[in-house]
Amino acid sequence: MIKGKPTILKTLYTYFLGITTGELMPELAENKYSHSEQFGKNAKKIKELYIQYRGKIKLTENITLKEIYYEIIGQRKNSITVEEKNEEIEFTNIWTKVAGIKNNIHGEFLYQIIPRAVLTREKQIDRGIRGIDPQCKYCNRQFETFQHLFIDCKELKMFRTYVIQNGQSEDPNFEISKKLLLLVDIKTELIPIIYGYTHTVWACRHFEDTLNLYKLQMKYHKDKEIYRKYNKNKN
Ligand SMILES: [Zn+2]
Structure with a gap:
């Protein structure tokens, strides 16, 4: 014994x-x-x-x-790191960039976004957390995976289009893609936009009120400005 x-x-x-x-x-x-x-x-x-x-x-x-x-x-599934999955990408530059973010809270959030470490409902279930509704809060149809939430959810399509148009004023090639959310080769000026987008999608999924495009847009601009304000002179 x-x-x-x-x-x-x-x-x-x-x-x-x-x-x-x-x-x-x-x-x-x-x-x-x-x-x-x-x-x-x-x-x-x-x-x-x-x-x-x-x-x-x-x-x-x-x-x-x-x-x-x-x-x-559920660790085995998660143990394949983002670096192993994307061997063609040079991660050193990405981690250096994130480590250089002045505000710790903003830095930590992006640090979790890159390796898809944010605790989506799928991930919570994988880890054995009980009583989780696996559905995406925006569409109530698909499982809340990283890919679904930040890239595919149909209910967020108009919001993504809005953010893409906004980002294209900084970089004409701006798209919300898997690669972008890995922060691969991005201009520093795009980080506030990526933060604003991911943080809005992440935070608003907890809101009980019905969400409309306008509310998401307002939250996005607010998050983006907060990021800029607290990370001046650096990122
Ligand atoms: Zn959805």
Whole structure:
């Protein structure tokens, strides 16, 4: 029996061990203690996790404990970094650019946008967070993925067109694309626009009121100006 502080990893291990033993050697698996006694409040959670993932995890395979754990928290899928996925892109310049953003809050937000690290509903579900409505708040039809939210959502098409026209006054080739949101080879003058756009889409998805184009546009200009104000002389 594993002793010590029951970290998730340890409790899971113990739990899986119990289940496996129970299935293979029922006579040996006669537990003296029930799981709830062993793990207290965590017992219910672990049991739910096990039930939810038992189909996905094949205990007879040569699988490591770490792999089981990553499977459950959805880490494996996210562990492919944005750099691995986009090998043709030189990321050093991008990270340097973001690191140079004067205002920490703005910098951190963009730092999450580039590796698609913002916690979209899809990502929250992947990580095992329960009670999440996976639907995009704007269209209520598609899953809220990064790609859907910032690039594809039909309900945001007019807003994107507006931002694109706005951005084209700085750069005639301005488009809202996957590449743009990776901040690849962009002019520094475009950063406030990208911040304004992504932050507006991100923040307004929490609003309960019905959103119209006008409100999104106002928020976008406000965010863009705030960015410019707090990042003067640098970006
Ligand atoms: Zn949508």
